[in-house]
Amino acid sequence: MTEFTPLASLIGGAMLGIASVLLMASHGRIAGVSGIAVRMFPPYLDKDTPGRVAFVLGLVAAPLLYAILAGAWAPVNVTSNAFVLITAGLLAGFGAVWGSGCTSGHGICGLSLLSLRSAVAVVTFMVTAIVIVYVGRHLVGG
Amino acid sequence: MPLIAQFLIGLLFGSGLVISGMSNPEKVLNFLDLAAIPSGGWDPSLALVMAGGAVVTFLGYKLILKRERPLFDTQFHLSQVKNIDAPIIVGPAIFGAGWGLAGFCPGPAFTAIGTGSTSAILFVIAMLAGMVAARLLALRQQRIAAPGAAK
Numbered sequence: 009m010t011e012f013t014p015l016a017s018l019i020g021g022a023m024l025g026i027a028s029v030l031l032m033a034s035h036g037r038i039a040g041v042s043g044i045a046v047r048m049f050p051p052y053l054d055k056d057t058p059g060r061v062a063f064v065l066g067l068v069a070a071p072l073l074y075a076i077l078a079g080a081w082a083p084v085n086v087t088s089n090a091f092v093l094i095t096a097g098l099l100a101g102f103g104a105v106w107g108s109g110c111t112s113g114h115g116i117c118g119l120s121l122l123s124l125r126s127a128v129a130v131v132t133f134m135v136t137a138i139v140i141v142y143v144g145r146h147l148v149g150g
Numbered sequence: 151m152p153l154i155a156q157f158l159i160g161l162l163f164g165s166g167l168v169i170s171g172m173s174n175p176e177k178v179l180n181f182l183d184l185a186a187i188p189s190g191g192w193d194p195s196l197a198l199v200m201a202g203g204a205v206v207t208f209l210g211y212k213l214i215l216k217r218e219r220p221l222f223d224t225q226f227h228l229s230q231v232k233n234i235d236a237p238i239i240v241g242p243a244i245f246g247a248g249w250g251l252a253g254f255c256p257g258p259a260f261t262a263i264g265t266g267s268t269s270a271i272l273f274v275i276a277m278l279a280g281m282v283a284a285r286l287l288a289l290r291q292q293r294i295a296a297p298g299a300a301k
Contacts, residue, residue: 010177010193013170017198020170024199025206027163029214034155036220036227039163041257046281051289059156064260066160071264073161074168082168084262085176086269088252093269097259097276100248104256105284107241108229111255112163114242115200120207121228128234129242134182136246141182144251 028117035059040113041067042104107133152222164261170199173261175253182250237288248280 028039035056037044044060047053071082088096104110107129109118114133118126164173171177172195180186181196219225249255254262254273262270 009191010171010174010180010195012193013195014198017170017195018202020166020168020172021199021202022206023162023166023169024203025210027159027166028203028207029210030159030162031156032211032220032226033214033217034159034221035152036223036225038228039159041163041255041260042281045256045260045278046285049278049282049285058153062153062156063160063163066157066162067164067167067257067260068264069157070161070164070168070261071173073165075265081265082171083174083176084265084267084270085174086252086267087176088269090272093252093254093272094276096248096252096254097273098248098280099244099251100255100259100273101277101280101282102284103241103243103245103248103280105241105281106237106288107243107245108231108238110245110257111200111249112257116203116207119200119204120211123229125229125231125234125238128238132239132242133246133249136243137182137250138184140247140250141179142185145179145183146185 024112024116025120028112028120031063038109038113038117040109040117042101042110043108043113046101046105103133155222163257164264166203167258167261171195172199173258173265175258175262177253178255178258179250179253182253241284248277 031037031039044063048057048060075081109129114126114129119130167173177193178196180193183192186192215226252273256277259270259274259277263274
């Protein structure tokens with residue numbers, strides 16, 4: 009059970025938007041985490057690898073900043089076991105790159121560019137994820 | 151300077167994920183669980199996160215993309231691919247399955263690592279392996295050729 013948090017969601021969402029706009033303004037890049045993450049690894053086709061590592065380090069550092077300012081750790085409640093986590097990671101990683109983006113690249117940046125491809129991608133991964141959650145929580149068991 | 155900017159932008163993006171609660175897989179799964187609507191257990195937060203992010207980005211991009219070039223690069227890197235092909239459906243279908251299984255997607259998974267979550271670390275290692283495999287396969291098929299083709 010988690011509470012609906014409309015204000016925090018809108019503020020956090022706006023921060024994602026500002027970060028995405030800043031990345032376009034500074035580096036001319038889409039703030040798509042899967043695209044950024046996979047290009048930390050070879051083959052290196054451009055010279056932006058250090059910048060991608062810096063961005064990902066920023067993502068990892070964020071909860072530390074939050075912990076310092078808020079005096080508490082942000083919750084990360086995981087009920088999945090190791091086998092599910094590894095399977096989920098492989099699928100999410102493969103699918104994100106195969107489909108040219110994930111929730112950030114397609115969901116925030118692509119939709120903002122009114123990209124039809126991104127709209128198709130967002131609808132597809134939303135529907136699949138909703139079906140998987142339904143099967144996992146209500147058919148197989150909680 | 152460009153590197154510090156990238157780090158700070160990542161920090162802002164990650165902070166947005168933390169503040170919106172998206173770095174918590176439980177909250178993400180509670181959004182995806184539409185069957186919980188009748189019982190009042192559904193958490194619509196994610197929809198507002200995505201809407202808030204997209205509106206701000208839509209408006210900001212309008213301003214930024216009028217400029218000739220970004221601050222630290224010679225050009226904007228935007229996908230030139232427009233057609234609806236098989237990978238734009240197959241990829242997100244596979245991605246959605248992984249997302250729905252554990253409630254982690256790439257951004258929040260990296261952010262969750264910062265809290266010391268061993269679950270997040272496990273997920274990210276597998277995720278990176280899956281990502282690299284997909285990219286190598288796509289490059290072999292000469293699919294990801296244009297810069298910015300993959301977000």
